[in-house]
Amino acid sequence: MKFPEPLLEGRLTRRYKRFLADVRLMDQEEVTAHCPNTGSMLGCQPENARVWLSRSDNPKRKLKYTWELVETAPGQLACVNTARPNAQARAAIEAGVVSELTGYSQCRGEVRYGEEKSRIDLLLSGHESRPNAWVEVKNVTLSENGQGFFPDAVTQRGQKHLRELMAQVARGDRAVLFFVVNHTGIREVRPADHIDARYGQLLREASAAGVEVLAYRAALAAEDGNPSGRLDLFEAVPVCLECAWSPDGKE
Known part of the structure; x- marks a missing residue:
């Protein structure tokens, strides 16, 4: 891409x-x-x-x-273009880069769902043995000492999305929070408890309820650090939900 x-x-x-x-x-x-x-x-x-x-x-x-x-x-x-992550995630899923989401024959975007009248970024269907996967995509660009944080501001909308994903799991489907790591300096992703403590709490509740949390990094830069012209997602990045935040990057 x-x-x-x-x-x-x-x-x-x-x-x-x-x-x-x-x-x-x-x-x-x-x-x-x-x-x-x-x-x-x-x-x-x-x-x-x-x-x-x-x-x-x-x-x-x-x-x-x-x-x-x-x-x-x-x-x-x-x-910083938040119109890019949905397309990045979709291209990576359809290309088989995201091993956790392979085997689906159909991918639709902006499908209405949920009691809170949301739209899911990507709905995967047509798997031979697994239920539909409801995929909510988030862009991660806030980097502090190599740690990537989401969100970068208090987000009522993001909290709503977590509630909707939990509801899909309760109905028997898969639900996935997919972090597109659009920053070359980020080595892991964490909830930004120091910015939106409620979001961090809900994210942990969602994970415990069965919502899958994935993160994949984009190939934005060439070896010299200049833009490569590519937006491809090429590798998984760890998501640490239990790590305590500290301003110096230490646990």
């Missing part, structure tokens, strides 16, 4: 109104890019950070640039 066109490098001037980012391109042109991320983007908008934009020639678009990647630390890249 690749970006459709080579990305344009620049320097971040500022992000504002959630959906806008001013960027100075390498030729010194100042442009305003769409920021497709409604979250806090904690740790993903350092002052004057190197960023990479995609460009669209669609005349109907108000902004032709989209913010895709940011260098959060020297040699470490994160994908």
Whole structure:
């Protein structure tokens, strides 16, 4: 899975109104890019950070640039475009990369379900011996000392999704919380108890109730630390639900 066109490098001037980012391109042109991320983007908008934009020639678009990647630390890249993870997860599942979710013949997106009127990111069906799998995809970009945390802000919506997944398990189906690790510096994923303690509590309850929790890392960078142009998920990352958070990265 690749970006459709080579990305344009620049320097971040500022992000504002959630959906806008001013960027100075390498030729010194100042442009305003769409920021497709409604979250806090904690740790993903350092002052004057190197960023990479995609460009669209669609005349109907108000902004032709989209913010895709940011260098959060020297040699470490994160994908901040939250429109990407669902496609990344789906491509990896359909390619057989996610060993836990092989054997399904059908994959549908944005299917309505649940008592709280949700939409599941991916619904897998058609397995010869296993029940349907309801897959909720989350983007992980918050990195602290090599640990990846979710969420990066208090999320009532995320809490609702966990309740819905638990309900699917109670009905006899599989339910999966799938973390797309879109940060090259993250070596494991943990609940962000220091940001949303209730989410961390619910996540542990969901796991105990049978919700499967997976994490796979994206191949964003080449060996020199620059963008590889690829979004493929290529390896599993451990998920640690019982680890205690500490600001220095120690247990």
